[in-house]
Amino acid sequence: MNFSVTSRDDIIDEEDPPENSPVEQVALTVPTGDDPSLPVVTFRMWVLGIISCVVLSCVNQFFWYRSEPLIISSISAQIAVVPLGRLMAAKITRRVFLKGSRFEFTLNPGPFNVKEHVLITIFANSGSGIVNAIHIVTVVKVFYRRNISFFVSLIVVITTQVLGLGWAGIFRRYLVEPAAMWWPSNLVQVSIFRALHEKEERSRRRLTRIQFFIIVFTCSFAYYVFPGYIFKMLTSLSWVCWIFPKSVLAQQLGSGLYGLSLGALGIDWSTISSYLGSPLASPWFATANIAVGFFLVMYVLTPINYWLNVYNAKTFPLFSDELFKKNGSEYNISSIVNSDFKLDLKTYNQEGPLYLSTFFAMSYGVGFATIAAIVVHVLLFHGREIWEQSRYSYKEKKLDIHTKLMNGYKQVPQWWFLVILVVNMGAAIFVCEYYNEQLQLPWWGVLLACTIAFVFILPIGVITAISNQLILLNILSEYIIGYLYPGYPVANICFEVYCGVSMAQAIIFLQDLKLGHYMKIPPRNMFVAQILGVLISVIVHLSTAWWLIETIPDICQSSSSIWTCPTDTVYYDSTVIWGLIGPRRIFGSQGTYRAINWFFLGGAVAPMIVWLAHKRFPEKKWIRLINMPILIGATVKMPPASAVNYTSWILVGFLSGFVVYRTRPELWKRYNYVLSGALDAGLAFMAVLLYLCLGMEGISLDWPGNDLDGCPYAKCPTAKGIKVDGCPVVY
Template structure:
């Protein structure tokens, strides 16, 4: 086990009843104490406070050039001394004693179950609210009107809708032991380190001692990549050796090129887009590594240097939109007064062009979608079918599901009410405020249908590999063909199709955390719903305030408020919504051949499955996960090469080297290390902003030039002129 188990827990010694997943068996306790109270006064106070603070901070940092997401782990750690202080100081008097309504503000020591519920609240405020992209793009990039009320309804419905889907799929993605959700083990390890007593062996550190050392070192170190020496975020040494070579900088830049030799000595650059590499199973890390290598170092450079689609006229790696001559596309010139595409203006401006990598990223997105469906059908289809037939048979449950069966369950109809109510509200706001949202009622229903179909396959992938696949491309593709020329309708369809699916996966992951920690299901239901409602209101309020008060927000001229993720979102609305896929990827478009990626993604899992059937003794074949391998670069852009190269390296050292050759160290310290690194960075990042960022105090020297590869974005076609770039004769 990661740490010793508390004497209060009922120990179940029969190892055969433990989880069949080794990492879970090594990390998650197999006991429960049902007498521990969860819905305490301090849980309500600290849970709501954590949700509020994380929501506000994360939305605040989201618009910055270097976005930072503060995860729930920071709150998970910060509330421990506060909880213990409240347990020591608040009165333990029993109010209304002797009645059926008696209660106390202090039921005893701060316990792990209320700590888990606080963390569930914090999880609600720890991610991002995807629908706020829509609000930002409409208000800032298109400079059109969208009211706060309409924004609020869209944000709430897209976030809460996923909870209805989660309730339907919980028996397939939470109860089975095979659905183990690796990232939850980080939080489980921290709960145990913070609550369980452990004897210190001679010459060894306890979990909590190790955690304190890690968080202290991470806190102190982040002042360098976070303020004093920012080049550590992307250490692209190749550019230093060849300061005037466009080719060398295209190869070596970690932010604007292929990232050969580039490393990030900053935990935020390692874990910001792909999550913690310490929480990723090695087989999943290996699949990401192979996929990244093939796309980044084979597919992209081959298409670029063969000048496919006149690729050399544009940068190798960029999310900008271009005209045929390599200049930036003037999007505002092709939007008419009705907020739709002006066909005549578009014909005058000419077809839109993409950088090589941006075009390839859509291709691998196509392939990943078809690969996901085929992989789950071939490798998990029988398992899902058997689970559907025998989901209520206790002999199919592991020890954790058996322990949870003793608690009062959430009725299925609760989830159906949430689902129907949110779909109804979404249809109302889209129909009644159609001049702002553009999406007709049938678009909402179709988006929900797409989400419903893909939650199971994507949930299986995430639950087993810790890698999340999105529906961005599919949702954009569908509505772009059915309803072209309307960018806001495209955004609405995407947030309802993509976000309700993503939220369902997040809710399912939290349900599995409660499953591991034996939290009563009805308590989990309450914390997730209330936490989500608080989070969306705070997220939208913070975003609205920033959008109204910062004059140059999301503009390239802004010093820190450049909104990188919103810029990519805006580019997508132009490609798929305003212009439409038919004029880019269809029979009227430049990039028609990219549609063949759909077929490639469909065939790839079949090849792996046939190889597995042919050579069943070779277990490594089954570990080839084509959706993860093909979709490895799905987060690029805004993620860059350095995020991947360093993530893969750290994942290899943890998941392969240490796990194989020092398993006793891995099982005791691995997940604790991950939590400590993240929490230390988060606390220092907040401190730096409060002390220096708010006053705009910065250091201007070469060590804070993030990449040092000024030529990496230059085109290499002959005669193309771009400011700051050499002209190839």
């Protein structure tokens, strides 16, 4: 049987299910036919796929260290390869080599088709994200200024990424085959594939999808020159700060980047989609849950704790990811690290306990609650379906059309994925044991990390597959190893990588498997593309990062105007909090923030209340739309995400998922996902062009419109007598 779908608006009556998918958005977007005769693994697929993977891996890693990180999505490659594929189909010889033998082949099997285009995009997907294991390299080499070899880095990065493929193979029958696991973001790419490959006649009153795509792409490309270069303040229009240029309180309230973002708005697609993904691909129930969760954390929990001065909150900025001493000065982390790369307890006791900004402390509490909520929610709302799917996974009778069509292809044996898991776990144990002086993590840490990842992939996968929101295990993994193995910062981040990153990579692989499922790509071809794509991507990502670290003298330092590494800074802070100092001295019996552990209980209880309300009032369908893991975990990406990212994202998600979807459903069906892809692609191409033409030459515009936020006092403390450069002193 199929899983339940959380949103009433996302299902079609299951009493009399049609041949198509029971998820309405899927039924409206994904084609129900298949042509098994189309060639998939072709010469041009290999050439364009590998080139796409290499280029995206290099460019994305390059942009990742910048003050304004930019991820070039695979949609850019998805668009760019079409003319190249068609050119190759027109110009390359169609001669058949070794004709009549078992090894007969041709470099040009005919027209460029959608299936080889999908496999090229799978390659591109491997390079379109960020290899999070590289944070280990950055933290060790740049922040702690210690040694880690390229070989050790390469083994760690490869094993964490490929472990994800093994996990994905184990859980594909639960998270890919069931129709209700619909992975919303895939519908953007499906819409683009259809627009690029299906012939569509234009009616007199409307544009075809490809015409609409070209118009939006052109507009997005042209517009991004303003927020990307000429008028960067469009990233966060914090008009409250302009009205009150000398008020700390007003700027704390109005700043989009360092405050509560009241009235602030980002008129920039990069601001809107950079951390939460495209709001156009988010189901409305998920957008609504995120909006409520963001409001409660940002506008209720954080202000109350700050203005009641909980944990001396006014001594520090309202929103900051920096680490402080009790007097509000920045904590000197290097002073408490001894020559053995461990905590110097004597110096730490002299320096005093570490303090966090109000929002940073609350974000950890929210993370605790989210982990507990995920487990309880999935057990209560999906436990029976998961159990029955386990019992009947090989006897499934009630299948949607896509699963029926895919069952006609030769499947990937389960033992292939098991071998991947065993080999990579063995390699991880070897590198951690043999190079323990660099990685610090003992062998049992690798096994424990893999065990936690195995337990959480299914519940987190269910949440992601129905809501388009990935909730990571960072905080849980750091908390556990921090208690079991305190004082070892690299061991902490290494454990987090093998636990949280391998799980996140599994979710990415599962999402790609679902894309192949929708587009009817033979599973064995998908397997080859995924494993080769991730190996190529890892090598390019690491090589690019290594080159940048070795050649840019002030990379990831506050003195740099460009290379400030915002996400790596958060990872560094985490190694200090959870690894070097340890949770016992911060959140445990010896810590300042021990009361935050109560968030675990709150997170576990919240889904129970919703479940009991649903059972008590089954006729009130809206109750089931309340998804506590999404609601509670709405702000887990803050920091490095800021409030303006959320306010802008929620506004666009409301207009698309609620207003247009309900008032103009035909318009939404035809153009929504195409719009998302075109905005992504236009921004990406202009961002690269701006950097190549202007950024590499150091050409910039220095005027007030390029002051990103215009709220210099938003980062100021408000406690009496605290002196901070550039801030007024309160008496």
